[in-house]
Amino acid sequence: MIRSCFLAMALLLTPLAATEALAVQPDEILADPGLEARARMISREIRCPVCQGENIDDSNAPISRDLRLIIRERLVAGDSNDEVIDFVIARYGEFVLFNPRLSGWDWVLWLSGPAALVLALGGSWFVLRRRALAGPGPVSRLTDEEEARLRELLKD
């Protein structure tokens, strides 16, 4: 809950829940460092359901602690990372996933950046090449004089 208020707090003061625990607690940590590392990796991608855009790894809310414990339980039981995440989604819904799985229209989300880049590069290459090929025509020669006059004016 706390960090979501970065900035926002300066502007609209959301009531903050008074919580005692601070993110991952020592008693949660698994003895097996490999499993623990996987648990940390998963919990960074799971959103705290009652907070404002915070992952359960950083969150202080009790429900995040429950989720962290569930994830570790499943890992100890031998689940793969994907199985653990499926388990969490089945109970809390897709909302808790910070890294949404590709489904339905989500390709728009992922592809809009690259598509915009391709469009922008293609468009500007087209325009620039045409302009470069056209070269300074008679119009621009005229305006060069004007430009010189402008610089003259700017100077004094």
Place this chain on the structure above:
Amino acid sequence: MLIELGHFALILALMVALVQTILPLWGAWRGRPVLMAVAEPAAVVQFALIAFAFGVLTWAFVTSDFSVALVVSNSHTLKPMLYKISGTWGNHEGSLLLWTLILALFGASAAWFGGALPARLRARVIAVQGSVGVAFLAFMLFTSNPFLRMEMPPMDGRDLNPLLQDPGLAFHPPFLYLGYVGLSMSFSFAIAALIGGRVDAAWARWVRPWTLAAWVFLTIGIALGSWWAYYELGWGGFWFWDPVENASFMPWLLAAALLHSAIVVEKRESLKSWTILLAILAFGFSLIGTFIVRSGVITSVHSFASDPERGIFILMILGFFTGGGLTLFAARAGAMQARGVFGLVSRESALVANNILLAVGAFVVFIGTMWPLFAELLLGRVMSVGEPFFNAAFTPFFVALALILPLGAMLAWKRGDPGRVLGLLAPAALAALAVGLLSVAITQGQGMIALLVLVGAGLGLALLWARVPQLIRRRVPLIVLGMAVLALIWAVQTGRSALGPIGVMLGAWVVFGSLADLWSRSGREGTPLAGRLGRLRHLPRAEWGKAIAHAGMGVVVFSVSAMLAWKVEVIAVVAPGDSFALGPYSVQLADVRAERGPNYISTMAEMVVRRGGAQVVTLYPEKRSYPVQGMPTTEAGIDYGWLRDIYLVIGDPQENGGWAVRAYIEPFANWLWAGCALMALGGLFSLSDRRYRVAPAGAKSARPRGKEVPAE
């Protein structure tokens, strides 16, 4: 009484802003100098009225006037004076007043310093600025009045959110607003130019300093917020891709694009309509940021209903200015004629590439931030988009930007010679490669040996450099960067371990590239050192500003990569008196005791950090509890260092008598803030360039000679 005067001043300011909008626009349209002349006094009076209202509100906070509702909900008599003052803008209504104050200040600045502008352009700029003022003053008066009284004044207030009671955050909002609102000037200039149908070098020379100033303020504001998150939130993170953070990051990206494209307009009279479009979009994103933050629509879709009036009002403001601006753009952009012609490989093209990458980056952040809202409204799906998406989708654009930055910055205007630039950048590429290799060696524990080998190789190469043929030199950056990109792709495919070295290498490439740029301007090969230094001293400040700001960005890339890759974390239960290992250090929890602050109680730990038996530092991390608001904050104990921060946090007491403790080593953390400071400093250098200081003043002194100054 004073409070009512403040309220009244705001109403008057709204009236003045209306006059400031309508009369000068009409006058400029009809060619009536008398009406246009209204603009300047109106802007100044509007500023004075809002400044008075702001002063009244500050006074209410300073004297703890609990008959004012806003003071009751955000202040307390025991609060330290600094936070009583900063409490003025630590809430929705007060921050909005600060927003409008800065808006009016910029309008008045256009009146004070705009003497050299053509009369029509000046009148229109001030009028458009006034119209933004009308919108926000109306918003404040109708939905968010800061001067509401309490019917029954309580004995004491409810205190300011304790997280806000911090020097870093006290000054974070004002800087951000200076940036957000600064972009309104670029917007006003863009609209005025569209109405007048004229964009030329003189116009760009006016727009660029305003954009640059706005960008500098945004940089400082974002850095302050990030720094605050780092030391205050208790686990050493500095950026979270939170919607509210993104709200400030998008205008920053677009302002960066705008200040680069304005260079092309100013120097080459090209990219005019694109620059106008960017100016409209940059301010549009400022407004979108305001909307995201104040309506609460993104952080939680459901809280929109809690204050629909405010959200809808801002949406209307956003729609009016962005929609209106874009419509005007569509109608008039054809009138802007480009004059400068340039080749495909040139400084202009490089700046176009910079603009594309920054704008597409901003677009990706926008899509990611808004997608949950779209998905819920259009697809009926409740979902989240967070850090994993932004890391994967945004970072490639920034990596590409860092890769091409040193090349683009050194290309010549009009027609560049890429071979020559690559040759000049060869030493920078080799130095960056050395930094990357060194980082690998240090993390593998072979630092000293690698350093000796690299220094030897560097010295040898420096002695032989003059004999290395140009053809080979020109290949060096391509080979090094190609290797880096391949390694990056390989690292993304296989795991993260190689991202750190590649990231620091990329950062070093930008830093050394900026140095190479400065060096190449100090003379040709063979110029004696004294001559080079002399020329460096006399380079225009804009050149220095460019190099400093670019190097700052390189330092930021370097530091972010290092922190993400090599952060060390320990979470443990420690009994008082016991020690635990943190990387090469040993940390002892010497004592935990209760302390009292002015308006909080604190659990303070005393932790002694040792290395090899020798004491490094003693830190006092705290957990504070603010009784009035009933919430805890963590105050990490941080030992700031050149190469690393040691970051200690005290947690809760455990059942078996120990304490939960979190400890981190944050490599190169200070470099992040230093990099941001360098970027801002570079902007300031550029802002103080001779052409901005001299051109307006020169034009002013020239005016009396002309005697008659026609209204254009």
